[in-house]
Amino acid sequence: MKIETLFPEAVIRQDRDLSLVQDYLELLLDEQYVYLPKASLSKREQLLLGLSSKSLLGEPQMVDAWQTYFLQKQGRIPQSFECVQMVYIEHRQPLSQELKEFFTSLLVNLEALVDLSPTRTLLLLNQETFFDVETLVQDILPTIESDFGMKLTVFFGNSWTKLKGDELRIYFDNENSLFSEFIHYKSDENLISFSQAILWGLAHRSNLSAIKSKILQDINESKDIRDIIVTMWEEHGNLVQTAQKLFIHRNSLQYKLDKFASLSGLNLKKLDDLAFCYLLILTD
Incomplete structure (x- = not known):
């Protein structure tokens, strides 16, 4: 049975359409991208189809859309959150697929893992139900570095709520720049809290206007x-x-x-x- 028969409201594209990823659930079927409007799906259907989508498109979802949103400053926010936290990881060489999969399995609220550069990765966390990622990473970071043979520097951004328009992108710009400045002057740090970095930024007159x-x-x-x-x-x-x-x-x-x-x-x-x-x- 064709997908159009089951879901007559589906939108089908030969190429990926990033303009649809906010309001539609994305599937890859028979080398075509199928977009199902979330408003027409029950929560159970969204869950089951979402799991299938992640396995077909790669875990986690919408990486390309987030790169476009954060780095190219284009498009609408791919996904809305009641509360979201950005965690930034600096590494001397690109993260292996194995390590990315480890973070995906470790962080139950991870919505996207975005490559900002060959040496920096962004973890986008849904904090609508609070998950203490800072304590968890602090406890296991030495083990991660030992097992994967890679030194990591982790900056925990703030948890942002009541976001409007492109505010998340603006806070990303402030946090990402602050992280870069901080590790330039204090390269020996490997775990950096938001308040630690923000106080340092105030003292050094960093651009924190949005925050x-x-x-x-x-x-x-x-x-x-x-x-x-x-x-x-x-x-x-x-x-x-x-x-x-x-x-x-x-x-x-x-x-x-x-x-x-x-x-x-x-x-x-x-x-x-x-x-x-x-x-x-x-x-x-």
Whole structure:
């Protein structure tokens, strides 16, 4: 039975059509690209067809589309996320297919693995359900380097939410440039957190305009967070003293911190994250 009979709304192309990958599920059948509108598919159908698509087109999906989006600055975002994190890996030689497959099996929320250059790879993670990739990679990085005979430098970008238009591409540009500057001056580092790099970038006047604007917006949109940041800094991060000074319950303070972390990707109980937000407020 032909695919057109099962899915009369399918769009069939002889060549890959990157303009369709956001709203359509992509399959490769009989040397033709078949695009099925996601809106017409049940979640079960999307899951089953998606697994088939990954095995036929290569795991993970839409690599070409992401390269076009990030590097050529063309097209719409290939896939939308409620929350997304970009992790950057610097390596002295191209990653082997075996190592790419290892990352794909290791990271359950990996949506795309994109070659930015022969020596840099981007891991695009869906963080709608938070997965602590930083702790995981920190624990196993020495084993990865030993098993694959390759030194890796890993930069963990921020978790971004409420993305509009091409904002993800703008944050990518800021993070990717910051990573390049950071490892140029501090080449001995092999694991770099977002807050570590961002504080270094502020001190060295890196171009962080998009990142600073987004975090300031998150601060301004979060009730009481501006006062909480200033008070926590004055109280050296002590939550009990902060709650007392602001006349709120400790549980209420914790709730506001958790809500801000979900929105901004920043944990104000970490000194580097708190310092970054405090400096943003001072210079606002």
